[in-house]
Amino acid sequence: MIDISGVVNRLVLSPEEVKSYARYVLDTLGGRYMELWEKKVDNGLHQTKGTYKSGMKAEYIDDFNMAFILDGKGIGKLGLMIEQGCTPFDIKDGFKQSSKVKHNKAGGWYLNIPLRFATAQAIAESAVFANKMPKPVENIVRKMGKDDYVKESQLPVEFQIKGVRKEINSGGQSIPEYQHKSSIYVGLQHSTKPGHGGYMTFRTAGENSDKNSWIHKGFEAHNFMGKALEDLTGEFPQLIDQAEKEFLSNRE
Numbered sequence: 585m586i587d588i589s590g591v592v593n594r595l596v597l598s599p600e601e602v603k604s605y606a607r608y609v610l611d612t613l614g615g616r617y618m619e620l621w622e623k624k625v626d627n628g629l630h631q632t633k634g635t636y637k638s639g640m641k642a643e644y645i646d647d648f649n650m651a652f653i654l655d656g657k658g659i660g661k662l663g664l665m666i667e668q669g670c671t672p673f674d675i676k677d678g679f680k681q682s683s684k685v686k687h688n689k690a691g692g693w694y695l696n697i698p699l700r701f702a703t704a705q706a707i708a709e710s711a712v713f714a715n716k717m718p719k720p721v722e723n724i725v726r727k728m729g730k731d732d733y734v735k736e737s738q739l740p741v742e743f744q745i746k747g748v749r750k751e752i753n754s755g756g757q758s759i760p761e762y763q764h765k766s767s768i769y770v771g772l773q774h775s776t777k778p779g780h781g782g783y784m785t786f787r788t789a790g791e792n793s794d795k796n797s798w799i800h801k802g803f804e805a806h807n808f809m810g811k812a813l814e815d816l817t818g819e820f821p822q823l824i825d826q827a828e829k830e831f832l833s834n835r836e
Contacts, residue, residue: 588602592605603647603648604831605827608830608831610644610648610649612823612827612830613823614650616816617813617816618640620812621652621812625637629666629806632662632663635659636663637663638655639653639655639656640655652809665803667807667808668805669802669803669805670802670803671754671757671802672752672757672799673799674798679695682695684696693790693791694791695788697787697788701772702715703722704722717769717783720743721739721743724772726774730776734769734770734771734772736766739767739769739770746764746765747763747767748764749801754802759796762797764797772784773785
């Protein structure tokens with residue numbers, strides 16, 4: 585809550601001018617808060633920052649109140665989990681709700697997950713990329729036909745290593761280490777489909793997947809919104825002064 589009564593009394597503002605001045609204050613503080621908030625996100629996140637920022641918004645409730653919102657709907661739920669923190673969770677629970685889920689003859693569900701890879705030269709800061717391809721792997725994929733894919737025997741030995749998700753001990757949960765069944769580069773192919781172009785692999789998740797094969801370690805609470813508010817509070821005097829000057833300039 586910001587008390588503007590001192591300025592209102594000093595300038596003898598009419599009811600309409602009070603609303604106008606309040607708007608100047610909200611515009612000034614709100615704009616600066618969004619700048620600080622976005623800067624915190626840019627400095628604190630990499631691949632997930634685009635997803636987080638897609639849920640950021642500010643709304644006027646009325647002439648005297650403004651709300652800053654981190655939307656937790658759809659893909660924006662990830663941003664909320666990053667902001668507030670969350671314990672380890674099984675990603676399959678989300679996959680199961682997908683509209684693209686299929687079912688086998690026994691009735692069990694499964695979902696094919698496309699994992700996009702950036703080229704060796706790219707800055708893979710988008711959440712759409714699972715990883716960057718090392719140059720030797722990229723060279724192999726580039727030479728392949730459009731319907732072919734990378735086999736384990738084609739990879740240099742150092743890239744045949746199976747990935748390992750380390751043991752997780754967080755939020756009172758203890759989840760054992762899990763070794764993946766193949767190198768992340770096995771199955772890589774160059775897709776030229778419109779809207780789905782690029783380098784990718786496909787992994788299947790489903791009812792028959794290993795219990796701990798799709799566990800996410802969770803997130804520590806980043807509290808970007810709270811940290812931005814702390815910074816804004818320190819700037820209040822000059823920002824309020826700025827709002828008053830702009831209001832008086834336009835009042836003349």
